[in-house]
Amino acid sequence: MDISVVVPLFNEEESLPELTGWIDRVMRANAFSYEVWLVDDGSTDGSWGVIQQLVAKNECLKAIKFQRNYGKSPALNVGFQYAEGDVIITMDADLQDSPDEIPDLYRMIMDQGYDVVSGWKKNRKDPIGKTLPSKFFNFVTRKASGIELHDFNCGLKSYRRNVIKSIEVYGDMHRHMPLLAKWAGFQKIGEKVVEHRARKYGYSKFGLSRLVTGFLDLLSLMFVGKFGKRPMHLFGTMGTVMFLIGLVTAVYIGTAKVYALANDMPKTLVTDNPWFFISLTTMILGSLLFVTGFLAELVARSNPDRNHYLVETVLDA
Structure with missing residues (x-):
C-alpha cells in the first residue's frame, strides 16, 4: 500500500464528508493505493455516525473510536499502530489542511529520501492571537532541538513507515514528532510550504494553554532523549x-x-x-x-x- 492517512478528530461531523471525498479524489487522480484511518477521539457530536456511513461507502476508509477524549497524541499513536502504508501522512480533520498536498509529501519521502517532511503554514489563516505565540514557540523549539523547521505545530506531515513504527507518541508530544524521530535516529527531516485554509466548520479545540504544555513537553522530551536511559x-x-x-x-x-x-x-x-x-x-x-x-x-x-x-x-x- 502506498499511503496511509491518519486523521485524528474531535467533533468534526460537518467536515468529514468533504474531507474524505477530497482525499479520495486526490488518491485516484494520482493512482495511489491508500487507506484513511479516522480516529474519533471521543466526539460528543454526530461524528461517529457520519464516520460509519462513510466507511460503509468506501472500503479505503477505516475508523477507530475512543470511549472518551484522550487527546491528539493518543489518537495519532493508535492510528500509527494500524497504519500499513509505505508513507504515513497526518492531517487535521477541520479542512484547514489541503489533501492536494499529499502527492508532493509522498514524493518527498519516496523520491527525495526524506524520513520526515513537516508542513509549513507560511501564510496562516488564523488570528494574530494564535500566530504570534506559535512563532515564539517554534523559535524556542527550533533552537532547543537543533531542527530547522518553521512550524512544528503543523498537523500536515508525512513519515516513512519505519519512522512511525519506531517512535511512541504520548501526552502532547505530537508537536514534537520531528524531534522524536531525530532521537530515534532518523536525521533527514525536511519541510514543505503548504496551503493553510480558513476554518470552514466548527471552532478550534486548542487554546493558549497548549503553549505552556508544549514547552513542558519539550523540556521533558529533551531530558528523556538525553538521559532517559542513563x-x-x-x-x-x-x-x-x-x-x-x-x-x-x-x-x-x-x-x-x-x-x-x-x-x-x-x-x-x-x-x-x-x-x-x-x-x-x-x-x-x-x-x-x-x-x-x-x-x-x-x-x-x-x-x-x-x-x-x-x-x-x-x-x-
Whole structure:
C-alpha cells in the first residue's frame, strides 16, 4: 500500500464528508493505493455516525473510536499502530489542511529520501492571537532541538513507515514528532510550504494553554532523549558536585576551628558560622540527588500502561 492517512478528530461531523471525498479524489487522480484511518477521539457530536456511513461507502476508509477524549497524541499513536502504508501522512480533520498536498509529501519521502517532511503554514489563516505565540514557540523549539523547521505545530506531515513504527507518541508530544524521530535516529527531516485554509466548520479545540504544555513537553522530551536511559549521569553528576562543594566547605570550617583552638583565639561555636548550615544543606541535597539517580535507574522508563487506551470499536472493511 502506498499511503496511509491518519486523521485524528474531535467533533468534526460537518467536515468529514468533504474531507474524505477530497482525499479520495486526490488518491485516484494520482493512482495511489491508500487507506484513511479516522480516529474519533471521543466526539460528543454526530461524528461517529457520519464516520460509519462513510466507511460503509468506501472500503479505503477505516475508523477507530475512543470511549472518551484522550487527546491528539493518543489518537495519532493508535492510528500509527494500524497504519500499513509505505508513507504515513497526518492531517487535521477541520479542512484547514489541503489533501492536494499529499502527492508532493509522498514524493518527498519516496523520491527525495526524506524520513520526515513537516508542513509549513507560511501564510496562516488564523488570528494574530494564535500566530504570534506559535512563532515564539517554534523559535524556542527550533533552537532547543537543533531542527530547522518553521512550524512544528503543523498537523500536515508525512513519515516513512519505519519512522512511525519506531517512535511512541504520548501526552502532547505530537508537536514534537520531528524531534522524536531525530532521537530515534532518523536525521533527514525536511519541510514543505503548504496551503493553510480558513476554518470552514466548527471552532478550534486548542487554546493558549497548549503553549505552556508544549514547552513542558519539550523540556521533558529533551531530558528523556538525553538521559532517559542513563538518568544517573545527570542526577549522579549533580549530586556528586553538590556533595563535594558541601564537603570541602565543611572541611574548611573544621580546619579553621582547629586552628583557632590551637592558637588560643576567641572561642566560637561551629554553628555560629552560617557556612556550616550551607555546607550541611548542600551535602544533604547532593546525597538526595545521588539517591534519586539510583532510583531513576531502577524505575522502568516506559510504563507498560502509558499507551493503553480503551478502544470501543474498530471498523476495518
